[in-house]
Amino acid sequence: MKRYWWKIVAVVFLFYTIIMGFLGPVPHLPVLHETIRNLYFHVTMWFGMMILLTVGLVNSILYLRKSDLKNDILAAEATNVSVLLGTLGLITGSIWAKYTWGAWWTNDPQLxxxxxxxxxxxxYLLLRSSVEEEQKRARIAAVYNVFAYVMMVVFIGIIPKFTNVDSLHPGKGGNPGFNTYDLDRNLRLVFYPAIIGWTLLATWIMTLRIRLKNIQKL
Amino acid sequence: MLIKELKALLAKEVKLEFRNKYAFNGILLYVASTVFVSYLSFQKIVDPPTWNALFWIILLFAAINTVSKSFIQESKGLLLYYYTLAGPQAIILSKIIYNALLLVFISFVCYACYSLFIGNIVQNQVLFMASLALGSIGISSVLTLVSAIAAKTNNNLSLMAVLSFPIMMPLLITLIKVSKYAVDGVSLSVTYKYLLVLSLLDLIVLTLSYLLFPYLWRD
Structure with missing residues (x-):
C-alpha cells in the first residue's frame, strides 16, 4: 500500500475525469460551447507533457553534473512518455479543431x-538511437535536451509575444478559454485532478519502462 | 589566456581555409547553382513571401553545408591534439566566430547572386542586411554546437539537419519575419524591436553553446 497508493490515485482521478468530463456541468461560452470539455483532455495532457519534459530536463542537467546513468535513463524515459502524451494532445487538439475551426491543422502560433x-x-529520441556507447550517448543526449528545452520555452513563451500574430486558439487573442475569468469552479474541480491523473499515469508507464530497461541490461 | 587561444585558433581556421580553398569554393558554387536552378524554374519572383521563403531556404541549406564540416571534417586525432593545446571554451568560441564570419560572407554572396537572377524586391536594404548579419551569428552558434553533437554519432550528415531544424526554429521565424518587413519596406523605427529580439536570441544560443560544449568535449 505504501508504494503503490499513487497508482490508485491515478486510476481514480482518471475515471473521475472521464465520467465528470463527459457528464459534469460546464459553462456555455461563445464558440466553445460543449467542446470546452476538451479542456479536460487536450490541455491537461499538454500540462502532463510539460511536467515530464521538465523532469527530463532536470535529469539531463543532473547527468551532466554527476555522470550517473540512472539520471540518463530517467531523462530518456520521461521524454519518451511525454512524446506519447504530446501525440495524444495533438490528436485531441486536432479533432477539436476540425469541428470548431473546420480544419485539422491551421497556421497558428500555438499549433x-x-x-x-x-x-x-x-x-532527441533519434539522436539517442544513433549512438551505441552508453556514456557517450547519455552525455550527447543531455546536451541536446537542455538546448531543445530552452529553445522550446523561447518558441512557445517569448516569440509569440513579440511577433503579435493573432491566435485563434482559446485563451489567446481575446478568445474565451483557459484563463482566470473563464475557468469557473466546476471546470477547476475536474481540471486539476485531470492534470494529476495524466501525469501519474505517465509516471507509471515511465517506471515500468525503466524497470524493463534495467532487466534488459542484465 | 582565453583571448590568446582564441586568436591562435581563429588564425588557424582562416589559414586552413586559405590553404584548401575547395571547401569554400564548393559552398560558393553550391549557392550559385541552387540560385540558378531556382531561376530556371521561377524566372523572376515579384511576390514578397515567395521571394523571401526561397531566399531563406537556399541560405539555410548553404549554412548547414558550410558549418557541418567544422567538427565532422576533423579527425579524432586532430581533436585530441586541440584538447591538449586549448580549453573547450576557446575552441567553441573560435569555431562560432569563424563560422559566423563565413556565413555573413556567404549570405551576402547569396543575396547578390539571388538579386542578380531572381530579382531584388527588397525596399529597406539596411534592415535586410542587418537581419542577414544577425542571422548569421545565431545560425552559426546553433549549427556549430549541433555539428559537434552530430560528429559524435554514426550517421552524422542526415542527423545534422534533423537535429538543427527544430532548435533553430525560433531564430528562423524571427528572421523570416524581419526580412519580410525589409522586403515590404517597413521603416527601421517600427522594426527595431525585432532586431532586438533577434540579438537576444543570438545571445541565448551563443550562451547555450558556450555553456554546453565543454560537456561534449570530454571523451
Whole structure:
C-alpha cells in the first residue's frame, strides 16, 4: 500500500475525469460551447507533457553534473512518455479543431509551437538511437535536451509575444478559454485532478519502462 | 589566456581555409547553382513571401553545408591534439566566430547572386542586411554546437539537419519575419524591436553553446 497508493490515485482521478468530463456541468461560452470539455483532455495532457519534459530536463542537467546513468535513463524515459502524451494532445487538439475551426491543422502560433516541440523531442529520441556507447550517448543526449528545452520555452513563451500574430486558439487573442475569468469552479474541480491523473499515469508507464530497461541490461 | 587561444585558433581556421580553398569554393558554387536552378524554374519572383521563403531556404541549406564540416571534417586525432593545446571554451568560441564570419560572407554572396537572377524586391536594404548579419551569428552558434553533437554519432550528415531544424526554429521565424518587413519596406523605427529580439536570441544560443560544449568535449 505504501508504494503503490499513487497508482490508485491515478486510476481514480482518471475515471473521475472521464465520467465528470463527459457528464459534469460546464459553462456555455461563445464558440466553445460543449467542446470546452476538451479542456479536460487536450490541455491537461499538454500540462502532463510539460511536467515530464521538465523532469527530463532536470535529469539531463543532473547527468551532466554527476555522470550517473540512472539520471540518463530517467531523462530518456520521461521524454519518451511525454512524446506519447504530446501525440495524444495533438490528436485531441486536432479533432477539436476540425469541428470548431473546420480544419485539422491551421497556421497558428500555438499549433506551430506544439509541432516544433514534437519535432525537437523526436529528434532527441533519434539522436539517442544513433549512438551505441552508453556514456557517450547519455552525455550527447543531455546536451541536446537542455538546448531543445530552452529553445522550446523561447518558441512557445517569448516569440509569440513579440511577433503579435493573432491566435485563434482559446485563451489567446481575446478568445474565451483557459484563463482566470473563464475557468469557473466546476471546470477547476475536474481540471486539476485531470492534470494529476495524466501525469501519474505517465509516471507509471515511465517506471515500468525503466524497470524493463534495467532487466534488459542484465 | 582565453583571448590568446582564441586568436591562435581563429588564425588557424582562416589559414586552413586559405590553404584548401575547395571547401569554400564548393559552398560558393553550391549557392550559385541552387540560385540558378531556382531561376530556371521561377524566372523572376515579384511576390514578397515567395521571394523571401526561397531566399531563406537556399541560405539555410548553404549554412548547414558550410558549418557541418567544422567538427565532422576533423579527425579524432586532430581533436585530441586541440584538447591538449586549448580549453573547450576557446575552441567553441573560435569555431562560432569563424563560422559566423563565413556565413555573413556567404549570405551576402547569396543575396547578390539571388538579386542578380531572381530579382531584388527588397525596399529597406539596411534592415535586410542587418537581419542577414544577425542571422548569421545565431545560425552559426546553433549549427556549430549541433555539428559537434552530430560528429559524435554514426550517421552524422542526415542527423545534422534533423537535429538543427527544430532548435533553430525560433531564430528562423524571427528572421523570416524581419526580412519580410525589409522586403515590404517597413521603416527601421517600427522594426527595431525585432532586431532586438533577434540579438537576444543570438545571445541565448551563443550562451547555450558556450555553456554546453565543454560537456561534449570530454571523451
Amino acid at each position: 506551430n509551437g506544439a509541432a516544433i516541440t514534437m519535432l525537437a523531442y523526436l529528434a
